[in-house]
Amino acid sequence: VQLMESGGGSVQSGGSLRLSCTAYGFTYSRDSCMGWFRQAPGKEREGIATIDRRGATTYADSVKGRFTISQDIAKNTLYLQMNSLKPEDTGMYYCAADVVFCGSGGNDFFHRLGSGSGYWGQGTQVTVSS
Numbered sequence: 001v002q003l004m005e006s007g008g009g010s011v012q013s014g015g016s017l018r019l020s021c022t023a024y025g026f027t028y029s030r031d032s033c034m035g036w037f038r039q040a041p042g043k044e045r046e047g048i049a050t051i052d053r054r055g056a057t058t059y060a061d062s063v064k065g066r067f068t069i070s071q072d073i074a075k076n077t078l079y080l081q082m083n084s085l086k087p088e089d090t091g092m093y094y095c096a097a098d099v100v101f102c103g104s105g106g107n108d109f110f111h112r113l114g115s116g117s118g119y120w121g122q123g124t125q126v127t128v129s130s
Helices: 104-114
Strands: 002-006 009-012 017-024 033-039 046-052 057-059 067-072 077-082 091-098 124-129
Touching: 002 091, 017 033, 017 091, 017 124, 033 067, 033 077, 033 104, 046 067, 046 104, 057 067, 057 104, 077 091, 091 104
Parallel strands: 009 124
Antiparallel strands: 002 017, 017 077, 033 046, 033 091, 046 057, 067 077, 091 124
């Protein structure tokens, strides 16, 4: 399994970016979850959004209303549309996937990935300047 991300970059505060992640070799089944994490400099990695095969989504409070997670199942590709970006959104963004239900708030998925299970992309840098 290989997750390939793209779309990071530098943008000014208030700007937008769209991240993509294509999953190669991952069977995206009904009991699977895909999502995005980010890690800011000097901080722990945090889960920010999940989506399941039915299209049900969850968001962390820090990105709710500004970020949108979506998918193209035919292409096995995950997206993260990020609008109204803030300097505090700066960090490395990772996509991830696992054969697990996302769970309430995405927490089952976040916990399982944080415990070492699942699959990760290599990360893509997002930098937001004020």
